[in-house]
Each structure stands twice: as C-alpha cells, then as structure tokens.
Amino acid sequence: MKILFAAAEVAPLAKVGGMADVVGALPPILKKMGHDVRIIMPYYGVIPDKLKENPEWIWKGYAMFQEFDIFQTVLPGTDVPLYLVGHGAFIPARIYGGDDEDWRFTMFANAVAEFAWNYWKPNVIHCHDWHTGMIPVWMHQVSDIGTVFTIHNLAYQGPWRWFLDKITWTPWYMDAHNTMAGGIKYADRVNTVSPTYAQQICTPTYGEGLEGLLSFLKPWGILNGIDTDLENPATDTALVQNYSxxxxxxxxxxxxxxxxxxxxxxxxxxxxxxxxxxxxxxxxxxxxxxxxxxxxxxxxxxxxxxxxxxxxxxxxxxxxxxxxxxxxxxxxxxxxxxxxxxxxxxxxxxxxxxxxxxxxxxxxxxxxxxxxxxxxxxxxxxxxxxxxxxxxxxxxxxxxxxxxxxxxxxxxxxxxxxxxxxxxxxxxxxxxNSNFSWQSSADKYVQLYRSIPGLENV
The missing domain is CATH 3.40.50.2000 (Glycogen Phosphorylase B;)
Structure with a gap:
C-alpha cells in the first residue's frame, strides 16, 4: 500500500506537540511492515540545520496563485522518504504563530493535494489535524485516493469557511464551517489517538461544537505508542546512570x-x-x-x-x-x-x-x-x-x-x-513492563486503511 503522511509537525525536525512524535514514529514501523510510506511537511527555516545533507529539488507546483518547490530527503535516522514543501512563508524559524498562520497551512494543504494529483499518487493520504483538513475535501472528488483524518487536538479547528472562500478554492459541495470540520466530514475514515478520547469527543463536554458530526461518524480510537528504542532508560545517553x-x-x-x-x-x-x-x-x-x-x-x-x-x-x-x-x-x-x-x-x-x-x-x-x-x-x-x-x-x-x-x-x-x-x-x-510500542498501533492503522472501500486487498 502507498501511504502519504501529511502533517505540520514531524519529529525530530519540527516538534511542538504529540503529533510530531506520531508522524515521526509510525511511518518507519509501517515501512518495515512492507508498505511504501512517505511523509510531506513544510520546509521550515528550522529544518536545514537538522539535516546532514541538503535535500534534492524534485518538482515545482502551483497552489493558491503561488509557486512552490518540493524537495526530497529522508527522515533522519530512518529510510522513510521525506518531501519538504518550499515556499517563502515557511522560511521563518517558527512552526506556528503569526498573522499568516491560516494562510500558510491552507497553502500547504493545497500543495499536498497538487503533489498527490500530479507527482506521486498514493493509495491513501493520512492527514493530521486542521492544518491538512482541506485535503479530504479536495480528495472527495477523486475516487482512487483515499483519505484518513487523525484528530490530535479538537480544540484547534483552523480558519472559518468565509476566510477559506477568500484565499483558496472551496468546492461547491463543501458545507463545513471550518477546516477541522471539513477534514472530519469528507475524509474516508476519521480517528483519534485513544479509544476513550474517541468516545469523549462525541459528547458536548469535549466535542468543541462538533459532537453531533462526530457521534454520527463514530471515529476510530487508536492509541499512540512510543519509540521504545529512543525512550529507553537502559541506553539513554542523557542519564547519569542507565538502568532497566x-x-x-x-x-x-x-x-x-x-x-x-x-x-x-x-x-x-x-x-x-x-x-x-x-x-x-x-x-x-x-x-x-x-x-x-x-x-x-x-x-x-x-x-x-x-x-x-x-x-x-x-x-x-x-x-x-x-x-x-x-x-x-x-x-x-x-x-x-x-x-x-x-x-x-x-x-x-x-x-x-x-x-x-x-x-x-x-x-x-x-x-x-x-x-x-x-x-x-x-x-x-x-x-x-x-x-x-x-x-x-x-x-x-x-x-x-x-x-x-x-x-x-x-x-x-x-x-x-x-x-x-x-x-x-x-x-x-x-x-x-507495560508495552506501549508502536507495533500494535501500526497493525490497527493498517486495518483502518484497508477498511476504506477499494483498499481492502491493496
């Protein structure tokens, strides 16, 4: 199966929250299971110093009346291909913040869609949080590319529909009021990062105004794991004394x-x-x-x-x-x-x-x-x-x-x-002695991908 992860954060290159750890750890496990997994993210100004070699330019595209470049390298410490979306909006050494945040990530999502349509076509695009919420909306009209939308934090929902109408193409069928709602409504499958949270967001207390939509869709709950090789007190070089x-x-x-x-x-x-x-x-x-x-x-x-x-x-x-x-x-x-x-x-x-x-x-x-x-x-x-x-x-x-x-x-x-x-x-x-490695979670994500119509036997 060909899987493209699209996210605003990827550890160890750009990390603010838990999303970065998920996108940095899950693809290598899936690749070891035999899948063709690749990652695409913005080419932030903080990234060059964290790469051993300069990424290779491979493609130029256009989105929202802007020209962008795609560079290719590998995720450090793995053999997972990594695509970087190069544009002047991502040059500052920051990930979030700024008056242009909504515009930057909408443009990033548009660039990912253009990349998938015109350069490397995956079987499924795995989208993460509101930054990639428009991708399932646009892919809704494409029958041969499935989408999975993972909710890491429902509290942050992205720009409203009226702003999206000003800056990008919003299809006639889109009736979601912001990018988070769009990702949830139009993705082929929706999940969040623990079974209990998947249940909680279907209630008014935790649903952030989207509980009605979520309770209708019944999102999957797949628990995150940790990199047990990296997070290991027996080998951790930051410690004074290793132990097990x-x-x-x-x-x-x-x-x-x-x-x-x-x-x-x-x-x-x-x-x-x-x-x-x-x-x-x-x-x-x-x-x-x-x-x-x-x-x-x-x-x-x-x-x-x-x-x-x-x-x-x-x-x-x-x-x-x-x-x-x-x-x-x-x-x-x-x-x-x-x-x-x-x-x-x-x-x-x-x-x-x-x-x-x-x-x-x-x-x-x-x-x-x-x-x-x-x-x-x-x-x-x-x-x-x-x-x-x-x-x-x-x-x-x-x-x-x-x-x-x-x-x-x-x-x-x-x-x-x-x-x-x-x-x-x-x-x-x-x-x-508890086991929270990524292997069990990776198996469940493969089940999630294959539950999408047309991907049962891919």
Missing amino acids: VETLDDRLANKIALQKELGLAVNPATFLIGMVGRLVEQKGLDLLLQTLERYLAYTDAQFVVLGTGERYYESQLWQIAARYPGRMSAQILFNSALSHRVYAGSDAFLMPSRFEPCGLSQLIALRYGSVPIVRRTGGLVDTVSFHDPIGQVGTGFCFDRYEPLDMYTCMVRAWESYRYTDAWRLLQERGM
Whole structure:
C-alpha cells in the first residue's frame, strides 16, 4: 500500500506537540511492515540545520496563485522518504504563530493535494489535524485516493469557511464551517489517538461544537505508542546512570543527580514529583496552582516542573519555587535531555489534564519507572490503571473529577504510598513492563486503511 503522511509537525525536525512524535514514529514501523510510506511537511527555516545533507529539488507546483518547490530527503535516522514543501512563508524559524498562520497551512494543504494529483499518487493520504483538513475535501472528488483524518487536538479547528472562500478554492459541495470540520466530514475514515478520547469527543463536554458530526461518524480510537528504542532508560545517553527493570536499584543515582542539578535538597528518601509539558490550562495548570503550595506545606515532598507556556503560569510557578527553595524547581525552558533526566529521577510524574487526547508523557514516565499521577480523561484512562496495593495491580494514581481537592488527595495518597518501599518497587516494575510500542498501533492503522472501500486487498 502507498501511504502519504501529511502533517505540520514531524519529529525530530519540527516538534511542538504529540503529533510530531506520531508522524515521526509510525511511518518507519509501517515501512518495515512492507508498505511504501512517505511523509510531506513544510520546509521550515528550522529544518536545514537538522539535516546532514541538503535535500534534492524534485518538482515545482502551483497552489493558491503561488509557486512552490518540493524537495526530497529522508527522515533522519530512518529510510522513510521525506518531501519538504518550499515556499517563502515557511522560511521563518517558527512552526506556528503569526498573522499568516491560516494562510500558510491552507497553502500547504493545497500543495499536498497538487503533489498527490500530479507527482506521486498514493493509495491513501493520512492527514493530521486542521492544518491538512482541506485535503479530504479536495480528495472527495477523486475516487482512487483515499483519505484518513487523525484528530490530535479538537480544540484547534483552523480558519472559518468565509476566510477559506477568500484565499483558496472551496468546492461547491463543501458545507463545513471550518477546516477541522471539513477534514472530519469528507475524509474516508476519521480517528483519534485513544479509544476513550474517541468516545469523549462525541459528547458536548469535549466535542468543541462538533459532537453531533462526530457521534454520527463514530471515529476510530487508536492509541499512540512510543519509540521504545529512543525512550529507553537502559541506553539513554542523557542519564547519569542507565538502568532497566532488572537493575532498578541503579535508578537512584539519577534521582540524586537531578536533585543536585536543580538545587533541591539531596535526600534519596524524599518523594520527588516531576512534571514536563506545555504550561497551559489544558494540562491542568489551574488545578496545580490551587493545590501545590498546600501540598508542599503538608508534606516533605519535592516538586520539579519543566516546560514553557502561558506567561501567567510561568510566573506563578517561579514565585512558588522562590518561596520553597530546596523543595521546588521551576525550569521554564524546553530541554529534551533534561526532560529525560526528570523522567528517570522523579519518583512520580504528574499529569492533571483537563483533557488529553492521548498523552505521551505518561507512557515515557511508565517506561522510565516514574509512577504517573493522572486525571482519568482521554488517553490517560487507556494507559494508566488504578493502583491497588492489596491486589498488587495497577500502574499509577488516578482521580476523576477536575477539582483541586480530588487532585490534592491523589497526590497525598501517592506520597503516603511511597513509604511502602516493597509495594512501590512492584508498582514501578508493573509500569516498566507495560508495552506501549508502536507495533500494535501500526497493525490497527493498517486495518483502518484497508477498511476504506477499494483498499481492502491493496
């Protein structure tokens, strides 16, 4: 089967959220399964420094009265062909933002359609989020190219129909009010990145105004995976001490090193919670700010947060860290190596998300032996199970309601459980033995592709 992935982000070349990890990890697995898989993305100004060789120019096309170029290379570390859409709008060293964001990605989607029509025709175009939402609309008139539309985050829906009418060709049959709705309505198959989120977006609470359309279509829910070769504490070069589930005692050296690195009081027995991610409301930062100081005052725990986001949350976390020297560290930056040291050095990992389509951080935390503390929503429901110390089952600590008291109680329960070292060790081992590799997800994506009429036997 010939599959073309179209996305605004692809790891490791351009990454902001989980979409980049999916598009960077899934195609190599599908290629190993024997499929002809290729990726197309914008040629951002941040990409050249991340490539070992200059991409080869292969084709020139026209979209929205603009000339664009297609360059070819391979995704770093793989043998997957990568096409880069070259245009002046993508030259700045940024992925999102700017007054022209809607125009840039609509032009990118148009370029992908022209490329598929005129240069390399796939059996299916796998589109990701609103940036590629117009591709299924345009491909709706083509019978020999199927489309799959994956929803990573329904909250971002792209430009409205009236703006699309001004900048590009909108077919007479299109009656969707924005690009996200267009991708959902006209794709041959729609999926999202966890079974629970697929159910939740069919309700008014999580549907972002599209719950009626989604409940009618009944999207597939296919859980994301992680690259178990890349996310591996036994080989991770960012760590002070490598370890595995068989050598879990060696993990303690990473905790001590992290405490020293971040200016925390060095004490191996102190319960240390880590948090890595975007500092935005979706990730539960409003809950955290309401409970963190009380939690630090009540317990002897330490807390580390790493990430960037909204200025209000950044400044509030800085102030709390200043009031609790040696107990809390706020690292307001993006640092991939440090994030791995947080996973490897923390005893527990906090994800109190308001909503979470899938989430990759909790999967990495499980892999590294950091016990997740999560709210039961979206993919967190599908990946973290409730810890029962009597039955010795479960992989983490969970709370249901999006309320400060519920989160606080869950964090205290984790702190108290940490005292029981034997049970905690078994809890870590269960998490590290969980299998969240991409292979199972890749098999389900192949089933999804082949469920499209005409592709059953391709």
